[in-house]
Amino acid sequence: MTDKISVNCQAKLSEAITKLSAMFRDKKFMVVSLRPGKDRTLDQNALWFAMYQRIAEMTQIGDIEDARRHCKLHYGVQILINEDAGFREGWYATMRHLSYEQKLALMGGCPLFGPDGFPVTRLFNRAQGVAYTDRIVAYFSGLGVVFTDLLSQEAA
Template structure:
């Protein structure tokens, strides 16, 4: 059982101490890792899901999950293929030969990879996350999707 909590308020600190105390009482051994700073995935994930929602509402691509799968496969995979040799090797070995519809389906919830699907955006570093956001903007802004309120004014 792995628990992760971001402490950004007195209430969250109290929750973390309570969780740690409970784990120690139940298991007698607990490994704790801490680091200062903000978890980039929380802010980026919130932005991405707002973007997916906007795309879903502004296009005929389907629902949020359909858009998420599309963006992961068409944008995220390309970023990792270009920048991560290990990912590239694994992709070519495991996924490349699959039909498009199967690859697309695996980007979302599936039994093999769990609720988040094939890992793509979770592997990003900060720069790759920024590139992903920029590429979503570049692809969908010209198609009439407005993101200005989510990321600031976007030039069309």
């Protein structure tokens, strides 16, 4: 059982202390890790969801989930293939032979990989996440999708 709580206000601090106390009462032994900083995945995931929504609104790609599948397969997988030898080896061994439609379907929620689909963006480090965002912007801006407002909120 692992819990992760981002503490960014008094209420979250109270929640963390309450969970820690309850776990100690129940288990008596725990491993606790603390680190300062902001959980970038929450902000990044929110940005990507807004981008997928914008892509769905401004293109003929389909709905938000279709935009997400497209971006994961076309940009995320390529980043990981280029930068992670283990991922590349696994992709080539298990996924490369599948049809485009099968690969695209597996990027979304499915019984094999769960509600988030084939793991791509959750494997990213910070630099890969930035590259993913940049690639989405570069491609879809060329199709007339405007992300300026979303990206300016990200910088704030």
